[in-house]
Amino acid sequence: MSADTVARTNGKTAAKPEKPSKVGAAATWADDRLGLAGLAKKNLRKVFPDHWSFMLGEIALWSFVVLLLTGVFLTLWYRPSMAEVVYDGSYSPLRGLEMSEAYMSALHISFDIRGGLLMRQVHHWAAMIFIASMFVHMMRVYFTGAFRKPRELNWVIGCLLLILGTLEGFTGYSLPDDLLSGTGIRAADGFMKSIPVIGTYASFFLFGGEFPGDSIIPRLYTVHVLLIPGVLLALIAAHMLLLVYHKHTQWPGPGRTEGNVVGFPMLPVYAAKAGGFFFIVFGVLTLMGGIISINPVWAYGPYNPAEVTAGSQPDWYMGWPDGALRIMPGIESHFFGLTLSWNVLLPIIVLPGVMFTILLMLPFIESWITQDKRDHHLLQRPRNAPTRTATMVALMTFIGLLWAAGGNDIIAIKMNLSINQITYFIRAAVFIGPVIAFIITRRWCISLQRHDNEKLLHGYESGIIMRDAQGGYSERHLPLPLERAYTLTARDRDDIFVPQLTTDDNGVSSPTARKDKLRGRLSQLWYGDNVQAPTRAELDEAHHHAELEHAHEVAMSGHAADGHQFDGRAESVSDNQLSSR
Amino acid sequence: MRLTQKLGSRITGRLSAHRRSRLAGPVVVLLALILTGGMFSLLAPASAEQKTADEDLVAKGRALFLVGCSSCHGKNGEGVPTEQGNQYGPSLVGVGAASVDFQVGTGRMPMAQPGTQALRKPPVYSEEETEALAAYVATLGPGPAVPAESETSTEDVDEEGVVEGGEFFRTNCTACHNFAGAGGALPRGRFAPSLDGVSNKHIYEAMLTGPQQMPVFSDEVLTPEDKRNIIAYLNEREESPKYGGFELGSLGPVTEGLAAWLVGMGALVGFAVWIAAHSTRSTKKKGGTA
Numbered sequence: 001m002s003a004d005t006v007a008r009t010n011g012k013t014a015a016k017p018e019k020p021s022k023v024g025a026a027a028t029w030a031d032d033r034l035g036l037a038g039l040a041k042k043n044l045r046k047v048f049p050d051h052w053s054f055m056l057g058e059i060a061l062w063s064f065v066v067l068l069l070t071g072v073f074l075t076l077w078y079r080p081s082m083a084e085v086v087y088d089g090s091y092s093p094l095r096g097l098e099m100s101e102a103y104m105s106a107l108h109i110s111f112d113i114r115g116g117l118l119m120r121q122v123h124h125w126a127a128m129i130f131i132a133s134m135f136v137h138m139m140r141v142y143f144t145g146a147f148r149k150p151r152e153l154n155w156v157i158g159c160l161l162l163i164l165g166t167l168e169g170f171t172g173y174s175l176p177d178d179l180l181s182g183t184g185i186r187a188a189d190g191f192m193k194s195i196p197v198i199g200t201y202a203s204f205f206l207f208g209g210e211f212p213g214d215s216i217i218p219r220l221y222t223v224h225v226l227l228i229p230g231v232l233l234a235l236i237a238a239h240m241l242l243l244v245y246h247k248h249t250q251w252p253g254p255g256r257t258e259g260n261v262v263g264f265p266m267l268p269v270y271a272a273k274a275g276g277f278f279f280i281v282f283g284v285l286t287l288m289g290g291i292i293s294i295n296p297v298w299a300y301g302p303y304n305p306a307e308v309t310a311g312s313q314p315d316w317y318m319g320w321p322d323g324a325l326r327i328m329p330g331i332e333s334h335f336f337g338l339t340l341s342w343n344v345l346l347p348i349i350v351l352p353g354v355m356f357t358i359l360l361m362l363p364f365i366e367s368w369i370t371q372d373k374r375d376h377h378l379l380q381r382p383r384n385a386p387t388r389t390a391t392m393v394a395l396m397t398f399i400g401l402l403w404a405a406g407g408n409d410i411i412a413i414k415m416n417l418s419i420n421q422i423t424y425f426i427r428a429a430v431f432i433g434p435v436i437a438f439i440i441t442r443r444w445c446i447s448l449q450r451h452d453n454e455k456l457l458h459g460y461e462s463g464i465i466m467r468d469a470q471g472g473y474s475e476r477h478l479p480l481p482l483e484r485a486y487t488l489t490a491r492d493r494d495d496i497f498v499p500q501l502t503t504d505d506n507g508v509s510s511p512t513a514r515k516d517k518l519r520g521r522l523s524q525l526w527y528g529d530n531v532q533a534p535t536r537a538e539l540d541e542a543h544h545h546a547e548l549e550h551a552h553e554v555a556m557s558g559h560a561a562d563g564h565q566f567d568g569r570a571e572s573v574s575d576n577q578l579s580s581r
Numbered sequence: 582m583r584l585t586q587k588l589g590s591r592i593t594g595r596l597s598a599h600r601r602s603r604l605a606g607p608v609v610v611l612l613a614l615i616l617t618g619g620m621f622s623l624l625a626p627a628s629a630e631q632k633t634a635d636e637d638l639v640a641k642g643r644a645l646f647l648v649g650c651s652s653c654h655g656k657n658g659e660g661v662p663t664e665q666g667n668q669y670g671p672s673l674v675g676v677g678a679a680s681v682d683f684q685v686g687t688g689r690m691p692m693a694q695p696g697t698q699a700l701r702k703p704p705v706y707s708e709e710e711t712e713a714l715a716a717y718v719a720t721l722g723p724g725p726a727v728p729a730e731s732e733t734s735t736e737d738v739d740e741e742g743v744v745e746g747g748e749f750f751r752t753n754c755t756a757c758h759n760f761a762g763a764g765g766a767l768p769r770g771r772f773a774p775s776l777d778g779v780s781n782k783h784i785y786e787a788m789l790t791g792p793q794q795m796p797v798f799s800d801e802v803l804t805p806e807d808k809r810n811i812i813a814y815l816n817e818r819e820e821s822p823k824y825g826g827f828e829l830g831s832l833g834p835v836t837e838g839l840a841a842w843l844v845g846m847g848a849l850v851g852f853a854v855w856i857a858a859h860s861t862r863s864t865k866k867k868g869g870t871a
Contacts, residue, residue: 054857093747095740096741128837128838133849294837298824307751308755311765311834316842
């Protein structure tokens, strides 16, 4: 504070503190005991950057809150019991049937509890959206490089949330004990039994004896309402604490660096935005629960191991392992009178395990190849990491094709196709499709990089067609606005790893020579074809060239038409502006 | 006793003596004809006019059959085998009137083109023509008759019957036709069709005759009462309100997943974009450089 700002008024009386308010007193009382003020002062003003894709994880968070709320409602009437009872509720086409108490209570919630069916449907839709939004959020994080150091562990937590969410969904799917639920449990029993050696033991342990027994529903209930939600809550808390600790990533742009976060403070802006988004998520889910039927348990009827329905599928997030199971050729081996069902074991036990491990390892694989151990808080556009983007698109293609295979019967009847031909097609496509997707995506990204460089070096297409003296036509290119040009150039150069000499001066071979060679090769594959942002010299050269050309054109026409009079863009990149940053 | 014995043996003896007579054959044939003719006129239910009507119907059916069906099923409904030994059109001997009534009445026959399965479409033949075709095919060999309306009516099925029908439906039908009768896939492009809007009679006939991929549920397997109960359950489901809202075709979790992504995620990501686009500054500088 400089001297000339000390005396702001000429008042004759000293300033007195205002009379303390009641709210203030309460806040002081709490702060004296909890010391929250320091924490709140810091965090209420915490800055978050603004972009729609940063809100995808929020959809997952809010749908989880909806799941907790509706789930508590459902537990008030749901009875996790496989005791056989005779139904005498409101739904007449099932009245008088023997069924499990669990199924009866599901019918009771649907038909006799006020708002029960709505709550069931909201709960189920919220579960579908919970996992869908986790998927979308995960893809956003991967495509933008937000998983890089220091956020690898948060990626791992996110992956655990995804698999736990899937398991939570599966246990919830099984609880109503309708025909579809029971078919799902039956399938799960089969999956478990396909595990060599321990399979049957695991199944007997889980079911408390031979399938179906009478303990699976109560056990799944405990897992569904206590165990997994508890772990989910803890992991979500850890996920968000790390988010606060790391600070949110942001897109590059003028004024945005690796050392700051440009955006709006938590209070009032994000409190309002996030709070509002909660109500939007709740509203959309309630609307869906109100008007779109999901899992009509009364239509399926009670579970009976002798019955099955066409269109028995798991919920969407289990669709891709189900699809793998559907397209797997029936291969079995027999050893000493024991049967090993590869046709179940590979697609439903091994494949999801492998895929999950790959997912978990993605950040570590990339950082091992690139040897990039720096902190990253600025995001990358997907095009600027072509191999990474292509990897995820290949994985998505793989999962997507298997997902389609999971609905092969519905595709067959709705598109008048043969289920066998769909199966044959996908059997080949799961291997060929990801490769094609990888190549196309990678080349597509590289082309987009080239396009960016073209815009930087030659300007954007102005839409102004010039006719020269010979009668030829050309389009006038104008330099990009400075802000845009800065954003496009604000990215790191990719360093391809070059392995050191395999032997040192004394002829001793390097112990890491092999690893380095592999890393060098992978790094070449990862970065080799990327188009780097133009250097300052290249930019200077391009602008110099453009100015010369412009001057030439002006001289030719005697009439300076740079196009700005048409599009109203006043700003343009000038050489000294760009080179001064 | 002796006398009657004597008399009897004398008559048989005389008959026996004439059994090689030249007239014996014609006389026996004449007697047999008189007997069967007499028995027929005594026992046959049809009156003279009705008999002519039936004959007319069969003749009409045969005429229609020759024009519309014989190219695949053969001129006498004997079927047409292909060179590979497959059936171009199967033999219709013994399929019965119920089969014809189902296939023609639901528009499956005549087929628009050869294919894996005959598709349901608006019927080509009128009810009288269908009846005539059924009458003709019924003459080819014994088979199930078209059930009378009283047999397929579900008016007298009570709640208990509906519940039982549901159990039979889930045990025998849902594996192919799906839990809501919405249909399901079968190998190589075949399918179990949707049961929505199919008349009681046609469902009954389908169970009775097992058209195309469907197994026959004869009256020994599913009694006529069971069949009526199943139909009553289906009608009950079709008429009951959609408790959960829009049913997405009642196809199970696949369409639900599609709705979760397209409707749910579509709307929520749309809202996210909308929220992010509305910052504290409500108006952007016009002609901004971003």
